[in-house]
Amino acid sequence: MQASEFFDSLWQQYIKVTPQANRIQALFKSHGESVLNDHVAFRTFANSPVSLAKLEPQLISMGYQAYGAFRFENKHLVARCYKHPEHDELPKIFLSELLVDELPDNCQAIIQTMIKQIPADAVQSPAVFWSGTLWQPLSFDDYQTLTEHSEYAAWLSTMGLQANHFTVSINLLEGFTSIEQVNQLLLDQGYRLNEVGGLVKGSPSVYLEQSSTMADKIEYTFSDAKTSTIPSCFYEFARRHKTPDGVLFDSFIEGNADKIFDSTNSN
Secondary structure: OOOOHHHHHHHHHHHHOOHHHHHHHHHHHHHOOOOEEEEEEEEEEOOOOOHHHHHHHHHHHOOOEEEEEEOOOOOOEEEEEEEEOOOOOOOOOEEEEOHHHHOOOHHHHHHHHHHHOOOOOOOOOOOHHHEEEEOOOHHHHHHHHHHHHOOOHHHHHHHHHOOEEEEEEEHHHOOOOOOHHHHHHHHOOEEEEEEOOOEEEHHHHHHHHEEEEOOOOOOOOOOOOOOEEEHHHOEEEEOEEEOOOOOEEEOHHHHEEEEEEEEHHHO
């Protein structure tokens, strides 16, 4: 699969559950901007047929290379990032996975019921990245249990494999040169932004500034027929700065990402 086809398919699935992304992109275009993506992020379960290690070869098949690893102790996550060395215009990819065995026993039991339903050969092509949930819906009580201990786990249980967020590259905008300008544009239009740690995560001193909307909401029906409004996906914005050697920083900052994860919190 060509990378362009991959991202087009991802985007179409993403905007089905994240209509704000389409509206925000149209907003930028109304200001004469061409919107290009800095990175796209995914979530998955460790020690499963769709673990990071099982998914990574599909990214490599499209020419991507891994170049960084991260650990989020409080959220029980690890992650890797990927870039295409021959095509700088292609978005970077941020792939994280939940370390299920670090969660309380009751959460592990709930998650294992989902993992056991995933076909052993689920990963056959890059299309797995928009396959959604590969398991039957869980009960509302189980969802609430996961939410209490891991918002990440709760999100993954209902949304599955799909783009968790796309990210607008502020560096490639022409009329909006700062992240503060972008945030103000969104606030003026009534969008709710992630305020965890402040509207801007990071700073020029760490060479990366990020902000994001809070996730859109969708109606979801659980296995016990309970229907509830839950978070879907969100839209992110990133401004990169040059390092002392004059090269634009192209990796990620754990402290920033830790707060961006909260964009799918249910409250």
